[in-house]
């Protein structure tokens with residue numbers, strides 16, 4: 001017998017649907033026409049995080065770094081792993097407008113640029129092809145991601161856009177090359193300018209959802225910089241002068257990328273400060289030595305005002321930086337995370 005699920009969004013809107021015990025809440029919501037933000041749908045990214053405030057449930061296996069014991073005690077759940085054992089009351093950290101009411105058909109796009117910009121990091125630029133419904137326009141919010149589908153290889157991967165929403169149908173991605181990674185192999189050995197991919201509708205709830213007077217602190221692990229580049233480019237376009245600190249973490253100096261772009265943004269946004277953190281630097285490195293979580297700790301120790309903290313990167317970094325922020329007194333409600341699947 002199905003259980004009744006009530007999900008309340010961050011802006012107080014409510015959606016209701018039924019969920020069979022063998023279904024996940026995520027799947028049941030989709031079956032009812034509510035496409036909640038989700039990336040991996042396999043318990044490994046944390047993008048479907050919600051909180052159960054009433055009712056019983058059990059969870060499928062998930063990456064343990066995503067839910068600490070404490071957050072489990074508070075009722076935090078991954079909706080893609082949650083099966084109801086009774087009716088459930090849930091809350092979600094995103095607005096109702098970020099729930100899609102249908103799945104747009106994937107769009108076709110062509111590779112217009114593909115380049116290695118640092119050790120193990122590629123920049124991929126796609127141009128959407130016109131279609132009857134949209135022309136070349138493509139809607140997304142700074143901080144969102146899409147799924148790229150190399151259809152002839154049946155290969156799908158999700159990446160955040162690094163550029164800003166535009167009417168030209170251009171999408172820019174920063175991609176970490178993984179040893180033996182299928183998509184990495186495709187980019188390095190097969191993909192060429194003119195090759196075509198499918199692009200899903202934009203999804204995800206990461207980004208600046210509401211204006212807050214608190215300073216912003218962005219913490220990026222490697223290509224976790226992409227959504228922050230999008231947000232910062234939008235801030236520069238709009239002349240938004242919000243106190244903002246960015247920490248970008250890499251393993252060594254050879255992995256540093258987007259330095260020119262970051263320097264240009266620091267010039268365009270007067271209250272932006274960028275710190276590149278190198279975990280295993282050479283002796284010659286004069287910048288910050290350590291992880292971005294270490295840099296965040298040092299920053300928070302002297303910060304006059306506690307910032308809103310935004311984290312994007314590998315789960316271990318996101319967890320470490322979350323702990324640093326919580327230990328320094330940042331309200332967990334003001335910590336926003338996007339983990340790589």
Ligand code: FES
Pocket residue numbers: 037038039040041042043044045046047048049078079080081
């Ligand atoms: S979508 Fe649920 S953990 Fe990734």
